Amino acid sequence: MLLSEFFTVILLLAGAFFFLAGTVGLLRFPDVYTRLHALTKADNVGLGLMVLGLALQAESWAMTGKLILIWLCVLLSSASVAHLIANAARKKGIEPWKQ
Amino acid sequence: MNTLYLYTIVGVGLFTLGLYALLIHSDLLRKILAINIMGSGVFLILVALAARTQGAVPDPVPHAMVITGIVVAVSATALALALVIRVRTKVGHANLPEQSLE
């Protein structure tokens, strides 16, 4: 096994773990704000790790660039959408969860 | 026999599911969703059958048909949704009148 393949495997597994964590957070956290937190952090880092892992196998620099561009787009929209949904929820009067 | 037939059967299932919902629901918005799902079933059958080439490139003709189909479906959906809004403003609700079978 090539060294780059080894790193790809590690990165993809780590990415998959973050996706799993995001889903668990989505299912288990108590209110919309905490779920947002779990999901945006997890899927951004998860996708980032996956993109890095796949970029190691990319056939050209242009492809690496496209992969990074995809990740940046998701980062941008995910972060903004998280803000927008949280803002809308707050305006609706949904109380943050308190222990 | 390969998994393409699986997708074909899923396509048939989606078509029937959509048809059933189209008949049974009185809510107009749901009827529109049902028609869309029926359409997806048909597209699925077409594309799955187009991929039945052993290892070669799939048949491009059904692909082209499905692409036009997707765009036509979205424009028809937009028209139907506008119609539903219109019905709601005129009648006050977006359901079919209740049917009495007696």
Next chain:
Amino acid sequence: MEAMTSLPLMTLMQLLFDTLLGFALLWLGWRALASPDLFQAIVLFIAFGLLMAIVWVRLDAPDVALAEAAIGAGLTGALLLTTLARLEAKNRSKSALEKKHKVWLMTENVKLKTASFLWLMVILMLLVSGLVYAVLTLQEQTFELQMLVSKNLESSGVSNPVTAVLLNFRGYDTLLEMSVLLLALLGVWSFGGIPKPHESLPGPVLNMLSRLLIPLLIIVAGYFLWVGSDAPGGAFQGGSVLGAAGVLLLLVGWRLCIRFVGLPLRIILVFGLGVFVSAAVVLIFLGRQFMEYPPSVAGALILLIEAAATLSIGITLAALFLVGRPEFRRHK
């Protein structure tokens, strides 16, 4: 794809993946149609569209996947959510629970209800078995059409077979399809004005997001238009992405300047169809058949037609989203 990988483990994994995806599709379709809450149904339908795009990827139909991704992820969801908002805004007094899940066949007579339900089931079962029988006993792929396409691909002016079929071999389909788009828009406009939704100003975050995303979307639409001749992409994909950019603009609160709403907008809407038809008609005068492109200029012609079509499809889709004719001052 199946034939290329001889590894049994790979085949097994594919089978697992496909089975899961197929069941997920059926389950999502069922839940989207049966769930009591309309909003929930729409979210499930959006997820259904996402999975459909993954299926197209699996079936090696990248052109279809691109169109489905742009329309399913961008346009249909936004259309449905906006319509739902309009419907709910109309009568807020009626709670969702009251009107929840009304179905046809609402009758007090239980016997009659059961009987009609059973009949429906029998008919549907017959339909399913007939359809399954039909698709499973279809003769193995005859390669005639595909052969015809690949044999004539060189003279079509493009090297992406799907684009060749759409714009050259079966240009009629595309022509009529664009007319359908226009007709749908005319239909929507004929319903007259629809009260505007209450709109607040976009906050700084949404403002920044749209400022970054919309130029990117327009560039990507151009990219799909350009690569469409020899890679997946083309007028429909580019047009859908452009349409999504338009929808985003409209959602943020942007409206077309009143000066451009009248004639200029209408010219852009029919531009694609106009270029398509005039190219075809001009060819008749040059002694060829309707829509028979001479191979030497076919590539350039197709690019020209596709560029016009992308613009028109994009603007038409955005106008369809707006619902109701954009108002313009009538001259008294």
Next chain:
Amino acid sequence: MEIFYLSIAFFLLLTLLAGLWRVLRGPTAADRMLAAQLFGTTAVACVLLLAQAFERPVLRDVALIFALLAAVTAIAFVRRAWASGEHSDAAK
């Protein structure tokens, strides 16, 4: 390696389906919407993995569209569906 990519894609599909539970449960419309948002990201990763597994780099364009349009539905939700009036199951 192909099997590995496909297995990870399979795993992502499983997490996506698990996330559907949140769409069914709610309780607020925002919960359902953000689950759909997660599906978008998962679909991006899934498509990228499939593109790698079947060695079809053009399929990455599909992921690019998903990434670009992920926000549109959510913005429609925030600006329209949730902007005016009470939604049926808002504010519990």
